[in-house]
Amino acid sequence: MTTQKKAISLSVNGISYEASIEPRMTLADLLRGELVLTGTHVGCEHGVCGACTVLLDGRAVRACLMLAVQADGASLTTVEGLETDGELHPIQQAFIEEHGLQCGFCTPGFLLTVHELLENSPDPSDDEVRDALGGQICRCTGYQAILRSVRLAATRLRDAQAAASSQGS
Ligand code: FES
Ligand code: FES
Incomplete structure (x- = not known):
């Protein structure tokens, strides 16, 4: 039996896509x-x-838990969308400098979760960071380096924000 495909359109990392997909396809498989x-x-x-x-x-x-059709009309950011003009995002740079990754398998998920956290809470306490990252599993780092990476990223982003505000005033 063939399933009827569904047409969806969405934006991923600022690029518009249209796709005709099986309704059961996950967002992870689409990406x-x-x-x-x-x-x-x-x-x-x-x-x-x-x-x-x-x-x-x-x-x-979680892209493995969502159906791609549920993202119809949405705007998505994946790890590929974090850099700007070939420059790593400050969160990525902080993970490199503080050794917040080893094999890197978990890293895209950490980076995007940290991105959401720092958008909502630019100066989080360590407990807040631990809470926000509670659903991310890393088999390599032991998590302390990740915590240091988040602290460094938060500081850099706040500094950049302060510099931009003083230039604008
Ligand atoms: S692959 Fe989606 S949560 Fe593990
Ligand atoms: S760096 Fe290897 S699983 Fe996290």
Whole structure:
């Protein structure tokens, strides 16, 4: 039996896409298989590890748990969309400098979760960071380096914000 395909349109990293897909396709499979954005990693495929986390209209979601049709009309950011003009995002740079990654499998999910956290809470306490990252699993780092990476990223983003505000005033 063939399933009727559904037409969807969405924006990913600022680029508009239209696709005709099986209604049962997950968002992770759309991103990786159809759009070849393979920076979104798939680990557990049932919402536990956080490796597949992307931003949907600014909110961190598990791409393995969402159907692609649910993203119709949405604006998505994947790890590929974090850099600007070839420059790494300050969160990415902080993870490199503070050794917040080793094998890197979990890293895209961490980066996007931290992005959401720092948008909502630019100066989070360590407990807030731990809470926000509670759903992300890393098998390599032991998490302390990730915590340091988030602190450094938060400081840099606040400094950049302060510099931009003083230039604008
Ligand atoms: S692959 Fe989606 S949460 Fe693990
Ligand atoms: S860096 Fe290897 S799983 Fe996190």
